[in-house]
Amino acid sequence: MHVVHVIANNSSVPYLNWFAERLEAYPDVKFTVIALYPEKPNLIEEMQAYGCDAYWVKFDPERRKSGMIRAFFELYKLFKKIKPEVVNAHLFDDSVPALLAARLAGIKRRVIRKQDTAFHWYFAKLWVWADRFNNFNSTDIIAISKDSEKFLIEKEKAPASKVFMIHNGIPIKSFTTQVEIDKAYLIKKYGLEGKIVVGTIARYIEWKGYRYIIEAARTLTQKYPNLKFLFVGAGTQQQELEELVNKYGLSEHIVFTGWIDRKYIPSLYGIMDLYVHAAMMEPFGFVLVEAMANGVPIITSKTGVAADALEHKVTCYFTQDRDPEGIVSGVEWMLENPVERDAMKNRIKQIAVDEFSVEHMLAEHITVYRGI
Numbered sequence: 001m002h003v004v005h006v007i008a009n010n011s012s013v014p015y016l017n018w019f020a021e022r023l024e025a026y027p028d029v030k031f032t033v034i035a036l037y038p039e040k041p042n043l044i045e046e047m048q049a050y051g052c053d054a055y056w057v058k059f060d061p062e063r064r065k066s067g068m069i070r071a072f073f074e075l076y077k078l079f080k081k082i083k084p085e086v087v088n089a090h091l092f093d094d095s096v097p098a099l100l101a102a103r104l105a106g107i108k109r110r111v112i113r114k115q116d117t118a119f120h121w122y123f124a125k126l127w128v129w130a131d132r133f134n135n136f137n138s139t140d141i142i143a144i145s146k147d148s149e150k151f152l153i154e155k156e157k158a159p160a161s162k163v164f165m166i167h168n169g170i171p172i173k174s175f176t177t178q179v180e181i182d183k184a185y186l187i188k189k190y191g192l193e194g195k196i197v198v199g200t201i202a203r204y205i206e207w208k209g210y211r212y213i214i215e216a217a218r219t220l221t222q223k224y225p226n227l228k229f230l231f232v233g234a235g236t237q238q239q240e241l242e243e244l245v246n247k248y249g250l251s252e253h254i255v256f257t258g259w260i261d262r263k264y265i266p267s268l269y270g271i272m273d274l275y276v277h278a279a280m281m282e283p284f285g286f287v288l289v290e291a292m293a294n295g296v297p298i299i300t301s302k303t304g305v306a307a308d309a310l311e312h313k314v315t316c317y318f319t320q321d322r323d324p325e326g327i328v329s330g331v332e333w334m335l336e337n338p339v340e341r342d343a344m345k346n347r348i349k350q351i352a353v354d355e356f357s358v359e360h361m362l363a364e365h366i367t368v369y370r371g372i
Contacts, residue, residue: 002086032052034075036057059071075101090115100137112135112141122207135159139162142166143165148283167284169360170290195227196226200276207279209322232259233258234258238256275299301320317333
């Protein structure tokens with residue numbers, strides 16, 4: 001079975017590498033990757049190193065419409081040439097040209113993995129029709145949480161018979177191998193000695209809810225002056241968020257780290273006392289699984305994987321969307337109930353191992369590809 005993955009706007013896609021590493025368990029399955037990106041992405045050489053074919057289609061997200069048209073023709077020619085049995089798209093910008101091209105090229109199984117569910121519904125309503133168009137062109141739709149599955153059926157009007165729910169997964173061992181020297185380096189670099197460290201790892205965009213964490217920090221740092229928030233990410237909202245931090249006089253309490261080298265991520269979780277996730281309608285939330293696997297107590301909006309796997313005051317503290325007061329209450333509860341907080345650590349580690357391994361994720365995808 002020949003499966004082609006098409007993905008846009010990413011130079012590297014970790015879970016495709018993790019899939020490729022584990023394909024030896026499926027000797028009858030061949031993966032090919034097509035990357036839509038402005039310049040040749042790292043993904044090409046990464047996938048080739050695993051013995052997978054890989055192609056680059058030049059795509060500029062700043063010229064989205066013309067880029068999709070060009071990508072459609074390039075993809076159609078490639079599909080006719082390499083003749084896959086399955087095409088799997090992942091994000092909106094790749095799904096529009098890839099699914100239509102696959103349909104017209106006569107590819108019978110066309111899968112869309114809806115990683116950006118609800119983005120247009122909340123932030124660009126004019127494009128919701130195109131989400132529905134993608135659903136129409138697909139034969140199978142993978143939702144990555146129950147929240148996402150419900151949204152696809154109720155809001156995007158996707159036929160329930162097409163929708164399958166498959167959680168994301170991670171390679172548990174590599175995401176939990178903390179290094180003491182790396183932890184010491186991070187503590188020194190970001191001035192965390194003697195601090196209560198509250199971490200967030202997400203792009204600096206409105207969807208991720210950083211402004212509500214900043215609002216909560218105004219209250220929390222008055223009660224807990226040794227609190228320090230680590231904002232790990234990058235994005236278009238960074239300047240706006242930094243201005244808000246300066247306006248509230250929180251620059252001593254909030255650090256914008258930018259993206260941190262992936263090798264430090266397990267150790268980064270190792271220096272966090274709490275993890276705060278304030279995203280609105282998160283389709284999944286990889287970072288929540290990473291935090292769980294590392295035993296970091298979580299305060300989160302009730303969305304994505306959190307809604308599926310966690311329980312209020314048992315394995316997390318739930319807040320509402322856009323809820324700085326809820327974040328304040330969550331941090332206070334965690335700090336004032338150390339016995340309950342510490343009990344969460346082993347519980348959430350076990351949930352990560354049992355339900356969110358990349359091996360399970362790949363097996364479920366193969367099942368969909370086979371049409372079972």
